[in-house]
Amino acid sequence: MDLILDGFRMAWHLLVTLDKEVLGVTLLSLKVSGLATLISLLIGVVGGTVIALAEFPGKRILVSVVNTSMGLPPVVVGLFVTIMLWRNGPFGEWEILYTPAAMVIAQTVIASPIVMGISIAAIQNLPPNLRLQILALGASRPQMVWLLVREARLPLLAAIMAGFGGVISEVGASIMVGGNIKGYTRVLTTATVMETGKGNFDTAIALGIILLLICFAINYLLTLVQQRERPR
Amino acid sequence: MSAARELLQARGLVVRRGGAEVLTIPEFCLHERESVALIGPNGAGKSTMLLALASLLKPSAGEISFLGSPVIASSGDTSYRRRIAMVFQEPLLFDATVFDNVASGLKIRGVPGDEIRRRVGETLERFRIDHLAGRSARRLSGGEVQRTSLARAFATKPEVVLLDEPFTALDPPTRHGLMLDLAEVMRESGCAAVISTHDQMEALRLADRMIVMQGGRVVQSGTTSEVTANPVNEFAASFVGMENVFSGVVVSAGEGVLVLDVAGQHLEVVGSGTPGERVVLCAHPEHVVVTTVDPHHRTSARNVFPGKVSRVLQFGAVNKLYLDCGFPLVASVTSHALQDLGVAAGSRVFASFKATSVHIFRKG
Structure with missing residues (x-):
């Protein structure tokens, strides 16, 4: 019990004193996961909309592949990205393995199918004749796509939440492609794993609390937006 | 009526689905300021015909022309679709306020903001929903939804309006009130209309001509009084309210x-x-x-x-x-x-x- 209480005390101390190392780790977590979420939003919403609206052979198989990829194990993604970026790998010459850039790539690979899968469902769940109604209003094809995406904005907010939640809390890929280098690629999750391994439970609990607070704050903000959109 | 210009024409229109012909219209013509009712049961081909006339469905054969120019069914060509409007049977409003819904067609056309406010204001008044301008479309009753949908179509000042069973989902008093207001707006705006319905009273109230359809084909066509008084067969008779049919x-x-x-x-x-x-x-x-x-x-x-x-x-x-x-x-x-x-x-x-x-x- 003392262990836990000490952990909370330490966490409180690290938070109120704005510990430099903890602050650095937190900011890097936000930067890496935020950027990865933004990129996956672009890939996921555009790709998801195209898949949802287009008719082509093999569409069902592709949707199944996207849906399956929504649960990609981070360690598998970490392994794949490591191989790709390894010195002798296809993109070895970029020399970005064990850098934040590699972590953004890995997290983008994890988040994109999540955003894409939710986007496909969101667009497909719109009334089938809405597309025709928008065209009947005189819309061009790009205007139609934009209006459909706007109509699906609430589920798309859920896609952002799911995507960000998925990557800010993953550890496997980040540790594999980032290497948990102090002051460079160390993020909240990798630091928590390391501190737990060292038996520094107080620091680990503090980092865990910060991680939870960030997740809560981001989701709370997005929920507020969703609720404001919904009529009461 | 004979002096009125021919707005919309269809010749040899055929729509096939799964190899079967679901619509066969040898000839159709809509004149300026004229309203035509397509009357028939579900599956008669009324909605398919409206979609084809709106260039939202590519016919398997035949040609549709607007003021003599062929209409191409392509989502990329907006020139024709910006001169017409279509209202669907189901409420397909945007998740936005009534004002934004009615303004949507004008925004799509790039109409300036001041002009949008003026035209939307006018249209909301004509459909008696000006008091709902700021309300979310998700908080409207069935009648208000359909009024908003009709206002959205008329706000763009279309030359032809295509209405697919616009009153089906409404209770009789709401339907009656909206029908009267729509008839008034149609008269004032002078736009031509094609209205699909399975209700004889709607056809009589709103249309000059009536086309009785069954199985994707025209059973009878003529002025509403002609068709109502002289149905060509039992089917047409049953659709114009002649309940007494015997051999x-x-x-x-x-x-x-x-x-x-x-x-x-x-x-x-x-x-x-x-x-x-x-x-x-x-x-x-x-x-x-x-x-x-x-x-x-x-x-x-x-x-x-x-x-x-x-x-x-x-x-x-x-x-x-x-x-x-x-x-x-x-x-x-x-x-x-x-x-x-x-x-x-x-x-x-x-x-x-x-x-x-x-x-x-x-x-x-």
């Missing part, structure tokens, strides 16, 4: 009047034919007069039959009396008249109708 045989013919045998009873109708010929007779229930005393000496109607009321059904302010006069007959009676008559199921009555009230056609 008969011509007994004698002379001076434009036929005597027909219907289930052993003799009926006199205006028409021509030859003795022994089999015909179908139909009459509107509104033309059948019901009395409790024999009207033989007080009426000019040539057909008077004693009968018994089988049942009475109420349809709003109108009651339908189902009579057994040796052959089944339906009469329409207002609630007030029914009260005066004092009849109920089982009552003995007399049914009369004029020889000119019966329409006949050959069995085909």
